[in-house]
Amino acid sequence: MSKKRCVAMLLAGGQGTRLGKLTTRLAKPAVPFGGKYRIIDFTLSNCSNSGIDTVGVLTQYQPYILNSYIGIGSSWDLDRKNGGVSVLPPYMGQKGGEWYRGTANAIYQNMYYIKQYDPEYVLVISGDHIYKMDYSEMLDYHEQRDADATIAVLEVPWNEASRFGIMNTDDEDRIVEFQEKPAEPKTNLASMGIYIFNWKALEKYLTEDEQKPESSNDFGKDIIPAMIEDEKNVFAYSFNGYWKDVGTLQSLWEANMDLLDDDPALILNDPAWKIYSVNPNQPPQYIAPQAKVTRSLVNEGCVVYGDVYRSVLFYGVHVGLGSTIRNSIIMPNVKIGANVTIENAIVESGTVVEDGMTLGSSDGSISLIADGEIVSVPK
Amino acid sequence: MKKVVGVINLVDEKNTLSELTNHRSFASVPFAGRYRLIDFSLSNLTNAGVNTVAVFTREKYRSLFDHLGSGREWDLDRHQGGLFFQPPADEERRNSGDIQSFYENLSFFKRSLSHYVVVTNGQLVWNVDFDQIIEEHESENADITVVYKPCDDPYTSGSHYNVLYTNDDERVDRLNLGVEPLPGDNVFLNTFLMKSSLLISLVEESIESGKYESINEAIAANLDRYHVHAHHFGGYVTFIDSIESYYRYSMEMLDPNVTQELFYNTGPIYTKVKHESPAKYLESSSVSNSLIANGCTIAGTVENSILFRGIRVGKGAVIKNSIIMQKCEIGEGAVIENVILDKDVSISPNERVTSDELPRVIAKSTVI
Numbered sequence: 001m002s003k004k005r006c007v008a009m010l011l012a013g014g015q016g017t018r019l020g021k022l023t024t025r026l027a028k029p030a031v032p033f034g035g036k037y038r039i040i041d042f043t044l045s046n047c048s049n050s051g052i053d054t055v056g057v058l059t060q061y062q063p064y065i066l067n068s069y070i071g072i073g074s075s076w077d078l079d080r081k082n083g084g085v086s087v088l089p090p091y092m093g094q095k096g097g098e099w100y101r102g103t104a105n106a107i108y109q110n111m112y113y114i115k116q117y118d119p120e121y122v123l124v125i126s127g128d129h130i131y132k133m134d135y136s137e138m139l140d141y142h143e144q145r146d147a148d149a150t151i152a153v154l155e156v157p158w159n160e161a162s163r164f165g166i167m168n169t170d171d172e173d174r175i176v177e178f179q180e181k182p183a184e185p186k187t188n189l190a191s192m193g194i195y196i197f198n199w200k201a202l203e204k205y206l207t208e209d210e211q212k213p214e215s216s217n218d219f220g221k222d223i224i225p226a227m228i229e230d231e232k233n234v235f236a237y238s239f240n241g242y243w244k245d246v247g248t249l250q251s252l253w254e255a256n257m258d259l260l261d262d263d264p265a266l267i268l269n270d271p272a273w274k275i276y277s278v279n280p281n282q283p284p285q286y287i288a289p290q291a292k293v294t295r296s297l298v299n300e301g302c303v304v305y306g307d308v309y310r311s312v313l314f315y316g317v318h319v320g321l322g323s324t325i326r327n328s329i330i331m332p333n334v335k336i337g338a339n340v341t342i343e344n345a346i347v348e349s350g351t352v353v354e355d356g357m358t359l360g361s362s363d364g365s366i367s368l369i370a371d372g373e374i375v376s377v378p379k
Numbered sequence: 380m381k382k383v384v385g386v387i388n389l390v391d392e393k394n395t396l397s398e399l400t401n402h403r404s405f406a407s408v409p410f411a412g413r414y415r416l417i418d419f420s421l422s423n424l425t426n427a428g429v430n431t432v433a434v435f436t437r438e439k440y441r442s443l444f445d446h447l448g449s450g451r452e453w454d455l456d457r458h459q460g461g462l463f464f465q466p467p468a469d470e471e472r473r474n475s476g477d478i479q480s481f482y483e484n485l486s487f488f489k490r491s492l493s494h495y496v497v498v499t500n501g502q503l504v505w506n507v508d509f510d511q512i513i514e515e516h517e518s519e520n521a522d523i524t525v526v527y528k529p530c531d532d533p534y535t536s537g538s539h540y541n542v543l544y545t546n547d548d549e550r551v552d553r554l555n556l557g558v559e560p561l562p563g564d565n566v567f568l569n570t571f572l573m574k575s576s577l578l579i580s581l582v583e584e585s586i587e588s589g590k591y592e593s594i595n596e597a598i599a600a601n602l603d604r605y606h607v608h609a610h611h612f613g614g615y616v617t618f619i620d621s622i623e624s625y626y627r628y629s630m631e632m633l634d635p636n637v638t639q640e641l642f643y644n645t646g647p648i649y650t651k652v653k654h655e656s657p658a659k660y661l662e663s664s665s666v667s668n669s670l671i672a673n674g675c676t677i678a679g680t681v682e683n684s685i686l687f688r689g690i691r692v693g694k695g696a697v698i699k700n701s702i703i704m705q706k707c708e709i710g711e712g713a714v715i716e717n718v719i720l721d722k723d724v725s726i727s728p729n730e731r732v733t734s735d736e737l738p739r740v741i742a743k744s745t746v747i
Contacts, residue, residue: 288668
């Protein structure tokens with residue numbers, strides 16, 4: 001293998017427990033988003049658009065859909081002769097094997113993969129977040145600062161800061177303290193779960209961390225605090241754009257609704273920063289004479305006879321005559337009969353909604369319709 | 380399975396779509412919101428397991444070449460077989476009939492080691508099951524199977540159709556080339572199947588004798604010698620031969636029964652992927668009876684129209700009975716009626732671009 005300047009390791013093994021039945025059969029990074037995408041498309045597209053062509057994707061929980069979706073990476077131009085995308089599941093070796101115990105352990109178990117490219121830097125990202133970011137700019141910053149590690153940070157509202165990993169920095173953006181979900185945060189700079197490491201430093205810290213039986217083998221809890229304690233050069237890299245952890249049904253719903261603004265914070269059709277996805281080969285959408293579609297995103301293969309307001313329709317969705325869809329996310333190939341009302345709901349792929357049904361409510365909760373069941377959660 | 384190679388023969392294309400075929404080949408004319416005409420025949424071939432396809436072209440193939448690329452979208456980026464793009468090899472002879480293209484590519488047929496050759500063209504909008512035609516060819520013990528459709532279009536124009544006549548056994552006993560069909564006439568869809576070895580000998584004979592300029596002439600002249608079976612194609616197919624008919628057939632795509640048959644009942648139709656976002660409808664949008672492709676942002680009114688990928692329709696703009704191709708910009712308050720806008724046309728705010736009867740075509744990249 002020829003040498004690579006930077007190898008990306010994309011953590012995609014998360015279950016996404018708080019997404020309930022949406023993740024019964026698929027991992028969180030494979031959850032559909034934005035009418036056309038899966039969550040992982042954003043990080044894979046960021047890699048491709050940033051010129052990073054070597055990406056190891058670490059899978060664990062319900063990997064099949066994710067594996068088949070990623071394929072050889074051709075949708076993101078990551079089908080490369082040298083590098084490209086590689087799916088890295090847990091494996092057995094001569095001395096046995098084990099599941100990934102934490103984010104750091106997942107990378108530790110795949111150090112052989114990184115070593116073959118002999119990189120200067122390793123970018124560690126997570127397939128759970130929705131954002132557009134040029135990693136090459138962060139890499140330039142990392143080089144300019146002569147850093148051992150750089151962590152992307154985002155200013156979050158103060159009242160939410162205690163939900164995040166919070167960085168305390170000095171005047172030069174050097175991180176002097178890292179607090180995981182502090183009760184009383186000292187700053188509102190939250191970690192976005194995006195790290196760049198000098199490979200030699202990372203290799204050392206990962207190996208040392210494995211020797212500590214009490215370690216949770218996690219970047220936020222173990223690796224970063226150890227580097228700060230050793231007074232390594234750990235810098236914060238500020239990011240100002242749109243970033244969302246869609247880890248709950250509420251945040252997933254909100255992030256989809258954010259796209260429906262006239263000028264959304266996250267632009268999906270920027271020709272200079274395309275978000276790639278696997279194409280389902282569907283004809284254009286048909287909007288019937290009786291239909292009314294406003295403030296919505298609608299994908300190819302949809303056939304709409306009813307009213308759709310402030311909703312996101314994935315490919316192959318049918319909306320029957322006299323039906324109304326409001327404030328909802330309708331995932332691929334959902335068939336909605338006639339005279340149906342759906343409000344404030346997330347409807348899982350492939351659901352069939354019979355004529356005349358009413359789903360969801362306007363009481364301020366979001367309903368998830370998955371596996372033939374309805375679960376309500378507060379908005 | 381018998382090995383089959385496909386040929387999409389564009390050598391005898393007629394540039395009858397005025398502005399739409401001024402700068403591109405007929406086969407690469409955009410259709411149905413996100414396709415090019417060639418996508419239909421090409422997808423039909425690959426859906427039948429044909430993974431070696433040659434495209435014979437004569438001229439204006441730049442946009443076609445760009446569209447087909449490596450053939451990846453049709454699964455034709457193969458080590459074994461794949462897509463072969465064949466422009467004329469002999470400039471001197473580029474104006475002779477298509478027999479010359481077959482002759483220049485004899486080695487393609489010989490090398491492919493295929494049993495059968497399916498030849499079709501790039502202008503039919505259809506979803507045909509070539510597997511079924513091969514089965515019928517074998518069960519009929521035919522030498523050549525030609526595909527036809529009784530003409531159900533009263534508006535076909537121009538004497539560049541080929542009409543065939545059969546006996547009671549669906550065996551072709553006459554093939555009239557270069558005629559204007561009447562409703563009910565069996566129009567030969569310029570699609571046929573024969574053994575590769577037979578095609579090779581027909582082409583070699585034609586060139587040696589100098590008697591036939593086109594492969595159709597060679598078939599028509601040999602109806603006594605070979606068993607030429609006629610396959611009646613029962614599905615939806617277009618006879619696009621003018622801007623009017625292009626417009627009329629495009630508007631048929633607003634009938635969900637037609638799109639169901641074309642896109643879902645047999646195999647999928649593949650095309651070049653553009654990675655556009657889903658279409659976005661703003662608060663002020665009003666869309667009815669229209670086909671909308673991805674990447675569109677609609678703030679105005681769209682009725683009985685087809686919008687290709689990446690079109691922006693400003694607030695207060697009205698589009699009626701029109702076909703708007705890729706990347707057009709329709710300014711606020713503009714009115715578009717009964718027109719075809721080719722790619723990249725930009726209409727300034729409050730402009731009116733209308734036409735009373737015939738669809739008016741606005742050429743590529745025009746700014747109004």
